[in-house]
Amino acid sequence: MEEHAVSGHKKTKTVKTIRIDVDKCNGCRACEVICSAFHASPRYSSSNSARSRIRVIHDPLRDIYVPVYAGDYSMAECAGRDKYTIDGKEYDECAFCRASCPSRDLFKEPDSGLPLKCDMCESDPSLSEPMCVQWCLADALVYEEREEEVVEEEQQEEIEIGLEAMANKHGVQKVMDTLARMTKKA
Amino acid sequence: MRFAETGFNLEVDLSRGNVERVATDPKDTELYLGGLGTSAKLMWDRVPPEAEPFSPENLLIFSAGLLCGTPAPGCNRTIVSTFSPQTKLLAYSMMGGFWAPELKHAGYDKVILRGKSPDLVYLWINNDKVEIRDASHLKGKGAVETADLIKKELKEPKAQVAAIGMAGENRVYFASIEQGRSSASRGGIGAVMGDKGVKAIVVRGTKDVHIAKPAEFMELCNYVLKYIKARDGNPIPGVMPILAGLGSPQEMIVHDEKWHTENFMWGNSRLRRKGFWTEEVAENWTNTMESMRTRLISCYNCPMKCGATISPPGLPTYMMKCFSKLTYTMGAMSDLEFGLRIAQSATEYGVDGFSAPQVMAFGLELLEAGILTDKDFPGMPDDNEGKFYWLLDKIVRREGIGDTLANGTHWAAEQIGNGAQEFAHNNIKKLEQLPLKLGMLNPIYFLMYSTGEKINITQIEGNFPQAPFATREEREEFVKDWPHVPDEKFKEYFVEWEQRGEKSIPYYPTPDATCEIVNWQEQMHYIDDSLGMCAGLSSFPLKPPYHIHNLPTFISSGAGIDMDKDELIQIAKRNRNLVRALNVRKGMRRADEKPPEDHWRKRFPELETELMDTYYKFKGWNSQGIPTEESLNELSLDYISKDFIQRGILKDGEDAPSGETSTEKEQK
Incomplete structure (x- = not known):
C-alpha cells in the first residue's frame, strides 16, 4: 500500500486489487508459470508453479477453477473450517483461503517450506499490472487500483509516545535493533 | 547446469521392477533437441527391427519436449513413441494437457518403459521418489475414472495422470492414452502400454526448470502472447473460420458445422451429405452443445481454449477437444447428442476418435454386404445408435467379432477375408484416416x-x-x-x-x-x-x-x-x-x-x-x-x-538415387 500525504489531516492510499472471475478461468495456469518466473532470482531465470504466489485450485471434472493469491502466513490451522456450495458446486474447505498455513502445502517454498506471499509484483520500475494479470488472456484476473481517502490516524502519536517510553527504558539502539529484527521477520 | 531440459531420463524395467535415473548426453540435445528427436534416437539404438510391438524389447517412451516447463506459451506436449501394433512402424502420437511440464518439474525429460510387468501396475513419480505400484484394483476402470481414483488414493490432487482404459488393457490396436483433457490416440500406443502392464503414469514435480538467457527468452514469450491477443481480434480473411484463427480447430466453440458435415464423409468414410446442414439441424446441435458444454478449457500455459468440459445428462463428465466432436456422430450417421454421449464411453475406454467410429461402421458395412452375418453379431440391438454402443463394448472387451475389429480395419479385413479388404478403404499404411474424399x-x-x-x-x-x-x-x-x-x-x-x-x-x-x-x-x-x-x-x-x-x-x-x-x-x-x-x-x-x-x-x-x-x-x-x-x-x-x-538396405558406395521405379513390387 502506497500512502501519499495530502493537505491537512486527510490523505489517500492506493488500494490494489485483483478481481477474480472464476467463470472465465480456463485452467491454463499461465498465472502460476509467470509468477514463479518473475520472482525467480535472477528474474525469469527459472519457472516452477510450486513456487508461485498464485495457484489455481482446480478440479476440472467438478468444474472448479479458483485462482487464489498467497496471503499472510499463519502459524496455526483454523480451529473450524467452512465449506462453500456455489451454484451447486461444493468447494473444498480452504478453497478460497489465501493463507500459507500448516493445513496444506500451498504457498510454501518447496525446498525450505518458507511461506510465500503475493507482493503484486512490486518492482522498480513498477509494472503497469502484476504479471499474472498480464498473462491472463482469459481476463479471469483483472487488475484494479483505486484511491481511498483516509483520515490521518491519531494512533501515530500514540505510537510515538509509546516508543519514547520504550527508548527511555531500554535505550534507542536496543529499540532500533528490535524493530529491525521484527521488520525482517515480517 | 542444463537449461530447459533436466538432463535426466527415468529408465523403468517393468520385467524386473527396476527404476533408474539416468543422466543424458547434452550432445544428443544439440543434435536432436528433445521430444521426438531424442526419443527416435533411443528407439534406433535400442529396439531392433525384429522386435514385435507387443514384446518386452519394444520401448514405450513418454517424453516432454525440450522447452516444456519453460514459460514459452503453449509448449506443453507429451510425445509418446513406440512401434505401433497397427502400422508396425514408429508411432509418435502426442498430447497436450499438463503431463509433460509436470514431468520436467519432477526432474526428468523422459520416462522410458521397457520389458513387461507380470501384473497390472501404475508408476508413481513424485520428484525423486519413484514407485511401481499395484493397479489390480484399477483393472477395467475408465481412463478418466482411473486418474481420479489414483489422485484420491495418493492424496495428490495436483498430480498429473496419463492412463489407459479397458481398450489399452485389452490391447485394442487403436487404444489411446488419456490424460484428462488430452489424449495421445494414434497408432495404438495405448495397446503397447497395456501390453506392458502399465495402467497409468502419475507425476508430481516441484523442481525448477532453468532458462539460459532469461531476459531474451521472456521478451519472446511476451511477444507470443501479444501476437495471440492481436490475432484473436483479427481472423485471416479469405479462409473459412476454422482456418482463420490460431489453436487447434475450434470445434468446442464453433457451432456452425456446415463445412464439416457437408464436405467430410459419413459412415465408414463413404457418404457425402450435401444439404445436410439445415436450420433445424443447426439449432438442434447448437442446443446440444450448449446444454452439455460446461466450460472451455486450455492446456498448460496456453491462452487458447481448444478443449471443453462436457457433461451429458445422466453420464459422468469428461473432456473433449477438436474433431472427435463429430467423428462418432458422422461414423454412425447420427446426431450430435449421440456423438457427445458415446464419446464419454469412448474416452473412458480409451480409444482413438478417428479409428474407432470408422472401425464400427466398417463392421456394419461388412454385415450389410453379407461378408459377415448376423451370427457374428449375436445380441446386437436393432437401433442404429444401440449398434454402435454394442460394438464399442465388444471391441474394447475383445469379445466375439469385437476381437477381430479391435485390430483395426486393415488387420480385421485381412482376418475376415472374402473381399473385406475392399472395405478397409480409408487407410494410409494400415491406419484409418480423416474421413475426407x-x-x-x-x-x-x-x-x-x-x-x-x-x-x-x-x-x-x-x-x-x-x-x-x-x-x-x-x-x-x-x-x-x-x-x-x-x-x-x-x-x-x-x-x-x-x-x-x-x-x-x-x-x-x-x-x-x-x-x-x-x-x-x-x-x-x-x-x-x-x-x-x-x-x-x-x-x-x-x-x-x-x-x-x-x-x-x-x-x-x-x-x-x-x-x-x-x-x-x-x-x-x-x-x-x-x-x-x-x-x-x-x-x-x-x-x-x-x-x-x-x-x-x-x-x-x-x-x-x-x-x-x-x-x-x-x-x-x-x-x-x-x-x-x-x-x-x-x-x-x-x-x-x-x-x-x-x-543390405543400402549398397556401399551407391549414393546416387538409383533408377528403380515406383512400379516395383512392394517389399515386405
Missing part, C-alpha cells in the same frame, strides 16, 4: 499423405494455405504480411496459385515448388515435436506466433544451445531422416507410400510418379524413399548408413 488431386497433400511419417492427415497440415484464394488481389494482400516464410519464393508460389486454369491443381504448384512447400510444412512439425510446442500455435495454422525465424532464439535463449535458422533447419532434417530410417529399417518402401486409393476422384498416375521422384530426390533419398549414404552422413547420421549397408 475429394475431387481433384492436390499435389501438396498428395506428398504429405504419402510420405508423412506421422501417418495422419490432420496433423501434417501447415503454414501454407490449403487452397488458393479466389483473386490475385486477395493473395497479394495475404503475402504482404507474411514474415513466417523461410524464403521469399513461397510468397510467389502462393500469389501465382489460381483456383482454375493453367496455374491450378494438380499441375501447380509445380513438382519442384510442391517439394519446397511440403518440406517447409513438415520441417515445422519436426521442430514442434522436438520442442513439445503445440502445433496449434506453430506448425498447424496460417501465420502463427512461432515460426522458423523466432524459434531458433527460443531454443538458444531457453536451452542455451547456440542456434540460428539454418542450424535449426538442419536439426529438423536430421530428425526427419532419423524417423524415416526407423521405418525403412522396419521395411517401409515406396510401395507403402500412397494415399487411400479413393481419396481423390481424379488421379494422375504420371504426375504422381513425378511428384514422388522429385520429392525423394529433393530429400536426398533413393527411388525407394531410403535416405542415401551421402545424405545420412551429411546429417551426422553415419551410424544409420553403416547399419543400412550392413543390412
Whole structure:
C-alpha cells in the first residue's frame, strides 16, 4: 500500500486489487508459470508453479477453477473450517483461503517450506499490472487500483509516545535493533 | 547446469521392477533437441527391427519436449513413441494437457518403459521418489475414472495422470492414452502400454526448470502472447473460420458445422451429405452443445481454449477437444447428442476418435454386404445408435467379432477375408484416416499423405494455405504480411496459385515448388515435436506466433544451445531422416507410400510418379524413399548408413538415387 500525504489531516492510499472471475478461468495456469518466473532470482531465470504466489485450485471434472493469491502466513490451522456450495458446486474447505498455513502445502517454498506471499509484483520500475494479470488472456484476473481517502490516524502519536517510553527504558539502539529484527521477520 | 531440459531420463524395467535415473548426453540435445528427436534416437539404438510391438524389447517412451516447463506459451506436449501394433512402424502420437511440464518439474525429460510387468501396475513419480505400484484394483476402470481414483488414493490432487482404459488393457490396436483433457490416440500406443502392464503414469514435480538467457527468452514469450491477443481480434480473411484463427480447430466453440458435415464423409468414410446442414439441424446441435458444454478449457500455459468440459445428462463428465466432436456422430450417421454421449464411453475406454467410429461402421458395412452375418453379431440391438454402443463394448472387451475389429480395419479385413479388404478403404499404411474424399488431386497433400511419417492427415497440415484464394488481389494482400516464410519464393508460389486454369491443381504448384512447400510444412512439425510446442500455435495454422525465424532464439535463449535458422533447419532434417530410417529399417518402401486409393476422384498416375521422384530426390533419398549414404552422413547420421549397408538396405558406395521405379513390387 502506497500512502501519499495530502493537505491537512486527510490523505489517500492506493488500494490494489485483483478481481477474480472464476467463470472465465480456463485452467491454463499461465498465472502460476509467470509468477514463479518473475520472482525467480535472477528474474525469469527459472519457472516452477510450486513456487508461485498464485495457484489455481482446480478440479476440472467438478468444474472448479479458483485462482487464489498467497496471503499472510499463519502459524496455526483454523480451529473450524467452512465449506462453500456455489451454484451447486461444493468447494473444498480452504478453497478460497489465501493463507500459507500448516493445513496444506500451498504457498510454501518447496525446498525450505518458507511461506510465500503475493507482493503484486512490486518492482522498480513498477509494472503497469502484476504479471499474472498480464498473462491472463482469459481476463479471469483483472487488475484494479483505486484511491481511498483516509483520515490521518491519531494512533501515530500514540505510537510515538509509546516508543519514547520504550527508548527511555531500554535505550534507542536496543529499540532500533528490535524493530529491525521484527521488520525482517515480517 | 542444463537449461530447459533436466538432463535426466527415468529408465523403468517393468520385467524386473527396476527404476533408474539416468543422466543424458547434452550432445544428443544439440543434435536432436528433445521430444521426438531424442526419443527416435533411443528407439534406433535400442529396439531392433525384429522386435514385435507387443514384446518386452519394444520401448514405450513418454517424453516432454525440450522447452516444456519453460514459460514459452503453449509448449506443453507429451510425445509418446513406440512401434505401433497397427502400422508396425514408429508411432509418435502426442498430447497436450499438463503431463509433460509436470514431468520436467519432477526432474526428468523422459520416462522410458521397457520389458513387461507380470501384473497390472501404475508408476508413481513424485520428484525423486519413484514407485511401481499395484493397479489390480484399477483393472477395467475408465481412463478418466482411473486418474481420479489414483489422485484420491495418493492424496495428490495436483498430480498429473496419463492412463489407459479397458481398450489399452485389452490391447485394442487403436487404444489411446488419456490424460484428462488430452489424449495421445494414434497408432495404438495405448495397446503397447497395456501390453506392458502399465495402467497409468502419475507425476508430481516441484523442481525448477532453468532458462539460459532469461531476459531474451521472456521478451519472446511476451511477444507470443501479444501476437495471440492481436490475432484473436483479427481472423485471416479469405479462409473459412476454422482456418482463420490460431489453436487447434475450434470445434468446442464453433457451432456452425456446415463445412464439416457437408464436405467430410459419413459412415465408414463413404457418404457425402450435401444439404445436410439445415436450420433445424443447426439449432438442434447448437442446443446440444450448449446444454452439455460446461466450460472451455486450455492446456498448460496456453491462452487458447481448444478443449471443453462436457457433461451429458445422466453420464459422468469428461473432456473433449477438436474433431472427435463429430467423428462418432458422422461414423454412425447420427446426431450430435449421440456423438457427445458415446464419446464419454469412448474416452473412458480409451480409444482413438478417428479409428474407432470408422472401425464400427466398417463392421456394419461388412454385415450389410453379407461378408459377415448376423451370427457374428449375436445380441446386437436393432437401433442404429444401440449398434454402435454394442460394438464399442465388444471391441474394447475383445469379445466375439469385437476381437477381430479391435485390430483395426486393415488387420480385421485381412482376418475376415472374402473381399473385406475392399472395405478397409480409408487407410494410409494400415491406419484409418480423416474421413475426407475429394475431387481433384492436390499435389501438396498428395506428398504429405504419402510420405508423412506421422501417418495422419490432420496433423501434417501447415503454414501454407490449403487452397488458393479466389483473386490475385486477395493473395497479394495475404503475402504482404507474411514474415513466417523461410524464403521469399513461397510468397510467389502462393500469389501465382489460381483456383482454375493453367496455374491450378494438380499441375501447380509445380513438382519442384510442391517439394519446397511440403518440406517447409513438415520441417515445422519436426521442430514442434522436438520442442513439445503445440502445433496449434506453430506448425498447424496460417501465420502463427512461432515460426522458423523466432524459434531458433527460443531454443538458444531457453536451452542455451547456440542456434540460428539454418542450424535449426538442419536439426529438423536430421530428425526427419532419423524417423524415416526407423521405418525403412522396419521395411517401409515406396510401395507403402500412397494415399487411400479413393481419396481423390481424379488421379494422375504420371504426375504422381513425378511428384514422388522429385520429392525423394529433393530429400536426398533413393527411388525407394531410403535416405542415401551421402545424405545420412551429411546429417551426422553415419551410424544409420553403416547399419543400412550392413543390412543390405543400402549398397556401399551407391549414393546416387538409383533408377528403380515406383512400379516395383512392394517389399515386405
